Amino acid sequence: MAKVKLNLLNIFQLKLNKKFIEYEGNTVGDIISKFIDENKEKLDENLIIKNKKKLNPQMLILVNGRNIKYLNNYKTKLNNEDELYLSFPLAGG
Amino acid sequence: MYLTAAGIKQLTIIDNDVLDISNLQRQILYNEMQVGKDKVESAKIVLSNLNSEVQINTYKEYIDKDSIRKYIKDHDFIIDCSDNFQTKFLVNKIAIQYNLKCVIAGIKDFYGQIITINPKKTACYQCVFNEPDKISPEEGPLPVIGVTPGILGTLEALEVIKTALGLPNLENKLLMVNLVDSRFNVIDIVKNENCICSK
Numbered sequence: 001m002a003k004v005k006l007n008l009l010n011i012f013q014l015k016l017n018k019k020f021i022e023y024e025g026n027t028v029g030d031i032i033s034k035f036i037d038e039n040k041e042k043l044d045e046n047l048i049i050k051n052k053k054k055l056n057p058q059m060l061i062l063v064n065g066r067n068i069k070y071l072n073n074y075k076t077k078l079n080n081e082d083e084l085y086l087s088f089p090l091a092g093g
Numbered sequence: 094m095y096l097t098a099a100g101i102k103q104l105t106i107i108d109n110d111v112l113d114i115s116n117l118q119r120q121i122l123y124n125e126m127q128v129g130k131d132k133v134e135s136a137k138i139v140l141s142n143l144n145s146e147v148q149i150n151t152y153k154e155y156i157d158k159d160s161i162r163k164y165i166k167d168h169d170f171i172i173d174c175s176d177n178f179q180t181k182f183l184v185n186k187i188a189i190q191y192n193l194k195c196v197i198a199g200i201k202d203f204y205g206q207i208i209t210i211n212p213k214k215t216a217c218y219q220c221v222f223n224e225p226d227k228i229s230p231e232e233g234p235l236p237v238i239g240v241t242p243g244i245l246g247t248l249e250a251l252e253v254i255k256t257a258l259g260l261p262n263l264e265n266k267l268l269m270v271n272l273v274d275s276r277f278n279v280i281d282i283v284k285n286e287n288c289i290c291s292k
Contacts, residue, residue, distance in 0.1 A: 009269050009278065010204035060222060065267075065282040067221055085280055087269065089222065090199035090206050092237050093176035093245075 001026055002078040006035060009087040015042045028063060029053070029074035031084060047088070060087040094122060095250035097140045097147050104140070105150040105164055108132045119239035156180055161187050170256070171195035172249050178222070185210065185218035189290050196252045196263070198245040203238055205245040205270040208282070209252045209263040210290075216265050216282045217290035241272055 001024040008018055016039055025031045033053035040048065048055055054074065055061070061068045062085040068076050096104060110116075110132045112123050120132075127135040133151035140149050154160045156175065161183065165171065171193050173184040181197050188195035189212045197218050198207040210217045248268070255262045269278040285291065 007278075010201070010271060013271065014273060058223065062221070062280065062282070065216075065280060066285065067223070069223060070220070070285045070287055087206070088201065088204070089178070090201045090204055091176065091178045091181065092200045093174055093198065093242060 001030075002080050002082060004031060004078050004080075004082040004084055006031055006084045006086060009085060010090070011047070011088040012043075012086050015039075015044075015047075025078060027074065027078060028061065028068055028071075028076040028084070031078070032061070032074065035086075055086075058089050060089055061085070062087075094140065094143065095247060096253060097144045097149070099250075099254060100144060101147060101253075103148040103150065103168075105152070105168060106133050106136055107152045107154055107156055107160065107164055108136075109153055109155040119237060119242050121239075121243065156183065158183060158187075165191055165193060168193065170253050172253060173197040174246065174249070181218060181222075182224065186289065188212055189217060194256055196249045196256075198249050200237055200241045200245050202236055203241060203272040205241055205248075205272075207245055207248050207252070207263060207268045207270070208266070209256060211256075211264050212290060214264065214284075216284040217288060220285040220288045220290060221267055221282050238272070241270075244270065244272065 003024050005020050005022055007020045008016060013019060023031045023034055032055060036048055036053050046056060063071060063076055064083055112127050112130055112132050112135060114128050117123060122139055123135055131153050133153050137149045137151045152164060171184055171188050173181055175181055181199065184195060184197060188210055192212050194211050196209045198205060208218060208221065252262050265282055267280045267282050269280065
């Protein structure tokens with residue numbers, strides 16, 4: 001399994017009071033699933049899909065600077081030292 | 094304001110709004126005397142008083158796919174100051190179509206993000222963010238601390254100036270601003286070969 005770093009931004013950092021979490025997993029789905037399992041009580045319902053191990057699709061997930069929508073979404077395979085970023089979408093102005 | 098103070102040659106402002114007193118918490122260009130008046134006209138008065146040598150063009154109109162095309166001729170840069178994803182994606186698309194550099198920022202609460210786009214060379218807004226049709230309509234007024242758009246707006250002005258001077262800017266970078274922790278985070282982003290900016 002790949003050892004990766006999940007960097008938490010804005011609301012996620014505030015909710016969990018952590019800047020990053022290190023995980024092991026084969027895919028983005030593995031990492032997000034573990035993240036939700038460990039933190040679901042701290043995450044509001046607008047951040048996650050209830051009863052599923054996925055985030056609300058509005059949330060931004062980057063792997064090494066690429067949006068997972070252009071990779072293979074939750075099935076995106078991970079390599080050692082990959083950097084993931086998790087952010088709430090910021091549309092205000 | 095900083096672009097006008099810097100003596101930018103020409104500034105075109107497009108906004109259909111009328112000033113509401115609730116805007117004054119963050120839109121410090123205005124004052125109580127201007128409540129109820131068109132924002133673009135009030136902005137023109139303030140900015141012209143700041144630097145009379147800058148040509149300020151104003152249009153009281155909503156930005157949409159038709160209106161934006163009318164006003165981008167003879168401009169070098171688009172600055173997104175909108176408060177919704179639809180407009181940000183539209184600005185990005187138009188910037189790519191017309192090969193204009195642009196800067197797009199977004200905020201919520203104490204947080205902000207900003208990216209500068211050089212259409213032929215760098216990652217664009219759509220490379221990084223999810224398309225509007227995949228975003229549920231949490232649009233409209235989002236909670237905001239007044240200082241946050243001030244800082245992100247200042248950073249947008251800085252990007253225009255730095256880009257014009259050929260200095261390092263936020264091309265291929267996403268700057269995430271966290272004003273709770275007073276922390277800036279720069280993420281290297283990658284231009285996507287399947288995105289509209291690569292076609």
